Amino acid sequence: MLLIYDGDEMKAITAIVKKVMILTVSLCVSMSCSMGESAGRSKMNDNTKKTEEEWKEVLSPEAFRVMRKKGTELAFSGKYDKHKEDGVYKCRGCRQELFSSENKFDSGCGWPSYYQPAKDDAVKEQVDDSLGRRRTEILCSKCDGHLGHVFNDGPKPTELRYCINSAALDFQKTETATFGAGCFWCTEAVFELMAGVQDVQVGYMGGTTEDADYKSVSSGKTGHTEVSQVVYDPARVSYEELLEVFWKVHDPTTVNRQGNDVGPQYRSVIFYHTEAQKQTAQKVIRKHQRKLKDPIVTEVTKAKPFFKAEVSHQDYFRNNPNASYCRFVIAPKVKKMGLDARE
Numbered sequence: 001m002l003l004i005y006d007g008d009e010m011k012a013i014t015a016i017v018k019k020v021m022i023l024t025v026s027l028c029v030s031m032s033c034s035m036g037e038s039a040g041r042s043k044m045n046d047n048t049k050k051t052e053e054e055w056k057e058v059l060s061p062e063a064f065r066v067m068r069k070k071g072t073e074l075a076f077s078g079k080y081d082k083h084k085e086d087g088v089y090k091c092r093g094c095r096q097e098l099f100s101s102e103n104k105f106d107s108g109c110g111w112p113s114y115y116q117p118a119k120d121d122a123v124k125e126q127v128d129d130s131l132g133r134r135r136t137e138i139l140c141s142k143c144d145g146h147l148g149h150v151f152n153d154g155p156k157p158t159e160l161r162y163c164i165n166s167a168a169l170d171f172q173k174t175e176t177a178t179f180g181a182g183c184f185w186c187t188e189a190v191f192e193l194m195a196g197v198q199d200v201q202v203g204y205m206g207g208t209t210e211d212a213d214y215k216s217v218s219s220g221k222t223g224h225t226e227v228s229q230v231v232y233d234p235a236r237v238s239y240e241e242l243l244e245v246f247w248k249v250h251d252p253t254t255v256n257r258q259g260n261d262v263g264p265q266y267r268s269v270i271f272y273h274t275e276a277q278k279q280t281a282q283k284v285i286r287k288h289q290r291k292l293k294d295p296i297v298t299e300v301t302k303a304k305p306f307f308k309a310e311v312s313h314q315d316y317f318r319n320n321p322n323a324s325y326c327r328f329v330i331a332p333k334v335k336k337m338g339l340d341a342r343e
Contacts, residue, residue, distance in 0.1 A: 097122065123162075205307070
Protein backbone atom coordinates (compact mmCIF):
# COMPACT_ATOMS: atom_id res chain seq x y z
CA MET A 1 0.00 0.00 0.00
CA LEU A 2 1.49 3.35 -1.08
CA LEU A 3 1.00 6.33 1.27
CA ILE A 4 1.10 9.85 -0.17
CA TYR A 5 1.59 12.90 2.06
CA ASP A 6 1.19 16.58 1.20
CA GLY A 7 3.89 19.17 1.87
CA ASP A 8 2.79 20.13 5.40
CA GLU A 9 2.51 16.50 6.49
CA MET A 10 6.01 15.76 5.19
CA LYS A 11 7.43 18.74 7.13
CA ALA A 12 5.77 17.50 10.32
CA ILE A 13 7.07 13.97 9.84
CA THR A 14 10.58 15.26 9.10
CA ALA A 15 10.54 17.36 12.28
CA ILE A 16 9.48 14.36 14.37
CA VAL A 17 12.20 12.19 12.85
CA LYS A 18 14.84 14.84 13.64
CA LYS A 19 13.67 15.06 17.27
CA VAL A 20 13.84 11.29 17.65
CA MET A 21 17.36 11.25 16.19
CA ILE A 22 18.50 14.03 18.55
CA LEU A 23 17.04 12.25 21.58
CA THR A 24 18.68 8.99 20.52
CA VAL A 25 22.09 10.61 20.14
CA SER A 26 21.72 12.41 23.50
CA LEU A 27 20.76 9.14 25.22
CA CYS A 28 23.75 7.32 23.74
CA VAL A 29 26.13 10.10 24.80
CA SER A 30 24.62 10.13 28.30
CA MET A 31 24.93 6.35 28.66
CA SER A 32 28.50 6.46 27.38
CA CYS A 33 29.44 9.19 29.86
CA SER A 34 27.70 7.36 32.67
CA MET A 35 29.51 4.13 31.88
CA GLY A 36 32.78 6.01 31.65
CA GLU A 37 32.21 7.69 35.01
CA SER A 38 31.21 4.36 36.55
CA ALA A 39 34.35 2.71 35.22
CA GLY A 40 36.39 5.67 36.48
CA ARG A 41 34.86 5.43 39.95
CA SER A 42 35.42 1.68 39.97
CA LYS A 43 39.06 2.22 39.10
CA MET A 44 39.43 4.94 41.71
CA ASN A 45 37.76 2.85 44.40
CA ASP A 46 39.72 -0.32 43.62
CA ASN A 47 41.98 -0.72 46.63
CA THR A 48 43.37 -4.07 45.49
CA LYS A 49 45.39 -3.02 42.43
CA LYS A 50 48.01 -0.37 43.07
CA THR A 51 51.48 0.53 41.85
CA GLU A 52 54.42 0.19 44.21
CA GLU A 53 54.41 3.94 44.79
CA GLU A 54 50.67 3.92 45.57
CA TRP A 55 51.15 1.12 48.10
CA LYS A 56 53.89 3.15 49.78
CA GLU A 57 51.42 6.00 50.23
CA VAL A 58 48.78 3.88 52.01
CA LEU A 59 50.94 1.45 54.00
CA SER A 60 53.39 2.12 56.80
CA PRO A 61 57.05 1.38 55.97
CA GLU A 62 56.90 -1.86 57.98
CA ALA A 63 53.59 -2.96 56.42
CA PHE A 64 54.97 -2.21 52.94
CA ARG A 65 58.12 -4.23 53.66
CA VAL A 66 56.08 -7.19 54.87
CA MET A 67 53.14 -7.14 52.46
CA ARG A 68 54.71 -5.97 49.20
CA LYS A 69 58.31 -7.13 49.68
CA LYS A 70 57.49 -10.41 51.49
CA GLY A 71 59.32 -9.42 54.63
CA THR A 72 58.92 -10.91 58.11
CA GLU A 73 58.60 -8.98 61.36
CA LEU A 74 60.71 -10.02 64.34
CA ALA A 75 59.24 -12.79 66.48
CA PHE A 76 57.26 -11.56 69.54
CA SER A 77 57.36 -7.98 68.24
CA GLY A 78 53.93 -7.80 66.57
CA LYS A 79 51.00 -6.09 68.30
CA TYR A 80 48.62 -9.01 67.69
CA ASP A 81 50.82 -11.87 68.91
CA LYS A 82 49.23 -11.92 72.40
CA HIS A 83 46.08 -10.04 71.43
CA LYS A 84 42.93 -11.52 73.01
CA GLU A 85 39.97 -9.23 72.17
CA ASP A 86 36.93 -10.56 70.32
CA GLY A 87 36.77 -9.40 66.73
CA VAL A 88 38.03 -9.88 63.20
CA TYR A 89 41.47 -9.39 61.69
CA LYS A 90 41.40 -7.65 58.32
CA CYS A 91 43.96 -7.20 55.57
CA ARG A 92 45.79 -3.92 56.13
CA GLY A 93 46.03 -3.43 52.39
CA CYS A 94 42.43 -3.92 51.20
CA ARG A 95 40.36 -4.41 54.39
CA GLN A 96 39.19 -7.90 53.47
CA GLU A 97 38.25 -10.00 56.52
CA LEU A 98 40.95 -12.65 56.93
CA PHE A 99 40.78 -14.24 60.38
CA SER A 100 38.50 -14.34 63.41
CA SER A 101 39.47 -14.18 67.07
CA GLU A 102 37.45 -17.39 67.51
CA ASN A 103 40.08 -19.26 65.51
CA LYS A 104 43.13 -17.63 67.11
CA PHE A 105 45.38 -19.61 69.45
CA ASP A 106 48.68 -19.11 71.26
CA SER A 107 51.21 -21.23 69.39
CA GLY A 108 54.20 -19.76 71.20
CA CYS A 109 55.96 -19.13 67.88
CA GLY A 110 56.03 -15.33 68.26
CA TRP A 111 53.51 -14.46 65.55
CA PRO A 112 49.69 -14.35 65.59
CA SER A 113 48.43 -17.87 64.86
CA TYR A 114 45.07 -19.11 63.59
CA TYR A 115 43.88 -22.61 62.76
CA GLN A 116 41.68 -21.48 59.84
CA PRO A 117 40.78 -18.34 57.86
CA ALA A 118 37.51 -16.48 58.38
CA LYS A 119 36.36 -17.82 54.99
CA ASP A 120 37.81 -20.45 52.70
CA ASP A 121 38.48 -17.93 49.93
CA ALA A 122 39.95 -15.20 52.14
CA VAL A 123 43.53 -16.31 51.53
CA LYS A 124 45.39 -18.12 48.79
CA GLU A 125 48.52 -20.24 48.89
CA GLN A 126 51.65 -20.47 46.80
CA VAL A 127 54.94 -22.35 47.05
CA ASP A 128 57.81 -20.46 48.70
CA ASP A 129 61.28 -21.92 48.11
CA SER A 130 63.19 -19.07 49.76
CA LEU A 131 65.53 -19.64 52.72
CA GLY A 132 66.63 -22.94 51.18
CA ARG A 133 63.51 -24.89 52.11
CA ARG A 134 59.98 -25.28 50.75
CA ARG A 135 57.17 -23.57 52.61
CA THR A 136 53.59 -22.60 51.83
CA GLU A 137 53.15 -18.84 51.59
CA ILE A 138 49.82 -17.20 52.45
CA LEU A 139 48.55 -14.18 50.49
CA CYS A 140 45.44 -12.05 50.73
CA SER A 141 43.18 -13.34 47.96
CA LYS A 142 42.10 -9.83 46.95
CA CYS A 143 45.21 -7.64 46.95
CA ASP A 144 47.93 -10.33 46.86
CA GLY A 145 49.53 -8.91 49.98
CA HIS A 146 52.00 -11.25 51.70
CA LEU A 147 50.60 -12.35 55.08
CA GLY A 148 52.85 -15.17 56.30
CA HIS A 149 52.97 -18.96 55.99
CA VAL A 150 50.86 -21.98 56.93
CA PHE A 151 52.24 -25.07 58.65
CA ASN A 152 50.87 -28.53 59.47
CA ASP A 153 51.39 -28.33 63.22
CA GLY A 154 48.23 -26.59 64.44
CA PRO A 155 45.40 -27.73 66.71
CA LYS A 156 42.25 -29.59 65.73
CA PRO A 157 39.97 -29.48 63.85
CA THR A 158 42.25 -28.39 60.97
CA GLU A 159 45.67 -29.21 62.48
CA LEU A 160 46.95 -26.14 60.61
CA ARG A 161 48.82 -23.09 61.91
CA TYR A 162 48.45 -19.91 59.90
CA CYS A 163 51.47 -17.91 61.08
CA ILE A 164 50.72 -14.27 60.20
CA ASN A 165 52.62 -10.99 60.47
CA SER A 166 50.87 -8.41 62.67
CA ALA A 167 52.02 -5.71 60.24
CA ALA A 168 49.71 -7.20 57.60
CA LEU A 169 46.63 -7.02 59.83
CA ASP A 170 44.14 -4.52 61.20
CA PHE A 171 41.80 -5.49 64.03
CA GLN A 172 38.11 -4.64 64.29
CA LYS A 173 36.36 -5.34 67.55
CA THR A 174 33.12 -7.31 67.35
CA GLU A 175 30.65 -8.80 69.80
CA THR A 176 28.46 -11.91 69.64
CA ALA A 177 24.74 -12.28 70.38
CA THR A 178 22.72 -15.50 70.33
CA PHE A 179 18.95 -15.71 70.01
CA GLY A 180 16.37 -18.50 69.84
CA ALA A 181 13.13 -17.31 68.25
CA GLY A 182 11.56 -20.24 66.46
CA CYS A 183 12.85 -21.49 63.12
CA PHE A 184 16.42 -20.29 62.67
CA TRP A 185 15.90 -19.82 58.92
CA CYS A 186 13.69 -16.81 59.71
CA THR A 187 15.85 -15.13 62.32
CA GLU A 188 19.01 -15.58 60.27
CA ALA A 189 17.37 -13.96 57.22
CA VAL A 190 16.35 -10.88 59.22
CA PHE A 191 19.52 -10.38 61.29
CA GLU A 192 21.93 -10.71 58.38
CA LEU A 193 20.21 -7.80 56.63
CA MET A 194 20.84 -5.39 59.52
CA ALA A 195 23.48 -2.71 59.15
CA GLY A 196 26.41 -3.42 61.46
CA VAL A 197 25.88 -7.19 61.46
CA GLN A 198 28.95 -8.89 60.04
CA ASP A 199 28.00 -12.55 60.16
CA VAL A 200 25.12 -14.81 61.17
CA GLN A 201 25.40 -18.55 61.66
CA VAL A 202 22.58 -20.86 62.64
CA GLY A 203 22.97 -23.75 65.02
CA TYR A 204 21.94 -25.30 68.31
CA MET A 205 22.48 -24.23 71.93
CA GLY A 206 21.22 -24.92 75.42
CA GLY A 207 20.92 -28.71 75.41
CA THR A 208 22.17 -31.50 77.62
CA THR A 209 23.98 -33.66 75.08
CA GLU A 210 27.64 -33.27 74.09
CA ASP A 211 26.78 -32.89 70.42
CA ALA A 212 23.83 -31.73 68.35
CA ASP A 213 22.53 -31.99 64.81
CA TYR A 214 19.25 -31.20 63.10
CA LYS A 215 17.82 -34.70 63.41
CA SER A 216 18.52 -35.11 67.12
CA VAL A 217 17.43 -31.56 68.02
CA SER A 218 14.19 -31.94 66.01
CA SER A 219 13.25 -34.89 68.22
CA GLY A 220 12.85 -32.42 71.09
CA LYS A 221 14.80 -34.71 73.39
CA THR A 222 18.22 -33.03 73.50
CA GLY A 223 17.07 -29.76 75.09
CA HIS A 224 18.76 -27.67 72.42
CA THR A 225 17.18 -24.63 70.79
CA GLU A 226 17.49 -23.56 67.18
CA VAL A 227 19.48 -20.32 67.40
CA SER A 228 21.01 -17.62 65.26
CA GLN A 229 24.45 -16.50 66.43
CA VAL A 230 25.07 -12.91 65.38
CA VAL A 231 28.52 -11.30 65.10
CA TYR A 232 28.16 -7.53 65.02
CA ASP A 233 30.09 -4.28 65.19
CA PRO A 234 29.01 -2.51 68.41
CA ALA A 235 30.11 0.81 66.92
CA ARG A 236 27.40 0.48 64.25
CA VAL A 237 24.58 -1.43 65.94
CA SER A 238 23.89 -1.88 69.64
CA TYR A 239 22.85 -5.02 71.49
CA GLU A 240 19.58 -3.32 72.42
CA GLU A 241 18.86 -2.66 68.74
CA LEU A 242 19.35 -6.35 68.03
CA LEU A 243 16.94 -7.17 70.86
CA GLU A 244 14.30 -4.89 69.35
CA VAL A 245 14.46 -6.91 66.14
CA PHE A 246 14.37 -10.12 68.17
CA TRP A 247 11.03 -9.05 69.69
CA LYS A 248 9.54 -8.14 66.33
CA VAL A 249 10.55 -11.31 64.49
CA HIS A 250 8.70 -13.72 66.81
CA ASP A 251 6.03 -14.04 69.51
CA PRO A 252 7.73 -14.02 72.94
CA THR A 253 4.53 -15.03 74.74
CA THR A 254 4.09 -18.58 73.38
CA VAL A 255 5.71 -21.53 75.15
CA ASN A 256 7.75 -23.85 72.94
CA ARG A 257 5.96 -22.66 69.82
CA GLN A 258 6.19 -20.22 66.93
CA GLY A 259 3.29 -20.56 64.53
CA ASN A 260 3.20 -24.10 63.19
CA ASP A 261 6.64 -24.89 64.61
CA VAL A 262 6.07 -26.71 67.89
CA GLY A 263 8.59 -28.14 70.35
CA PRO A 264 11.22 -27.07 72.89
CA GLN A 265 13.68 -26.46 70.04
CA TYR A 266 11.51 -23.49 69.04
CA ARG A 267 11.33 -21.82 72.45
CA SER A 268 12.03 -18.11 72.94
CA VAL A 269 15.42 -17.59 74.55
CA ILE A 270 18.20 -15.03 74.84
CA PHE A 271 21.63 -16.54 75.45
CA TYR A 272 23.78 -13.79 76.93
CA HIS A 273 27.57 -13.74 76.49
CA THR A 274 28.35 -10.98 79.01
CA GLU A 275 26.82 -9.63 82.18
CA ALA A 276 26.04 -6.40 80.32
CA GLN A 277 24.00 -8.35 77.76
CA LYS A 278 22.09 -10.06 80.56
CA GLN A 279 21.19 -6.76 82.20
CA THR A 280 20.16 -5.21 78.87
CA ALA A 281 17.98 -8.22 78.03
CA GLN A 282 16.21 -8.08 81.39
CA LYS A 283 15.65 -4.33 81.01
CA VAL A 284 14.16 -4.71 77.55
CA ILE A 285 11.90 -7.55 78.70
CA ARG A 286 10.47 -5.33 81.44
CA LYS A 287 9.86 -2.57 78.90
CA HIS A 288 8.04 -4.85 76.47
CA GLN A 289 6.05 -6.61 79.16
CA ARG A 290 4.32 -3.33 79.96
CA LYS A 291 3.04 -3.27 76.36
CA LEU A 292 1.79 -6.88 76.24
CA LYS A 293 -1.29 -8.46 77.76
CA ASP A 294 0.16 -11.98 77.93
CA PRO A 295 3.28 -12.73 79.97
CA ILE A 296 6.62 -12.93 78.17
CA VAL A 297 8.05 -16.45 78.45
CA THR A 298 11.47 -15.66 76.95
CA GLU A 299 14.32 -17.30 78.85
CA VAL A 300 17.47 -15.31 79.63
CA THR A 301 20.27 -17.85 79.95
CA LYS A 302 24.06 -17.77 79.92
CA ALA A 303 25.47 -18.85 76.56
CA LYS A 304 26.47 -22.50 76.32
CA PRO A 305 28.46 -24.37 73.63
CA PHE A 306 27.26 -23.51 70.15
CA PHE A 307 26.90 -26.32 67.64
CA LYS A 308 26.92 -24.99 64.11
CA ALA A 309 24.09 -26.36 61.99
CA GLU A 310 24.60 -28.31 58.80
CA VAL A 311 25.66 -26.44 55.64
CA SER A 312 22.21 -26.87 54.09
CA HIS A 313 20.73 -24.70 56.86
CA GLN A 314 23.22 -21.82 56.54
CA ASP A 315 22.03 -18.82 54.46
CA TYR A 316 18.83 -20.73 53.77
CA PHE A 317 16.75 -17.77 52.62
CA ARG A 318 19.53 -16.42 50.43
CA ASN A 319 20.14 -19.81 48.81
CA ASN A 320 16.49 -20.88 48.47
CA PRO A 321 14.46 -17.72 47.73
CA ASN A 322 11.85 -19.62 45.71
CA ALA A 323 11.19 -22.34 48.29
CA SER A 324 7.62 -22.25 49.61
CA TYR A 325 8.69 -21.57 53.21
CA CYS A 326 10.87 -18.70 52.06
CA ARG A 327 8.18 -17.12 49.88
CA PHE A 328 5.26 -17.47 52.27
CA VAL A 329 6.90 -17.20 55.71
CA ILE A 330 10.35 -15.60 55.58
CA ALA A 331 9.88 -13.06 52.79
CA PRO A 332 6.83 -11.42 54.49
CA LYS A 333 8.83 -11.13 57.74
CA VAL A 334 11.73 -9.49 55.94
CA LYS A 335 9.33 -7.07 54.27
CA LYS A 336 7.57 -6.36 57.56
CA MET A 337 10.91 -5.41 59.12
CA GLY A 338 11.50 -2.91 56.31
CA LEU A 339 14.60 -4.75 55.09
CA ASP A 340 15.65 -5.44 51.51
CA ALA A 341 16.99 -8.87 50.62
CA ARG A 342 20.61 -8.70 49.49
CA GLU A 343 21.71 -10.12 46.21
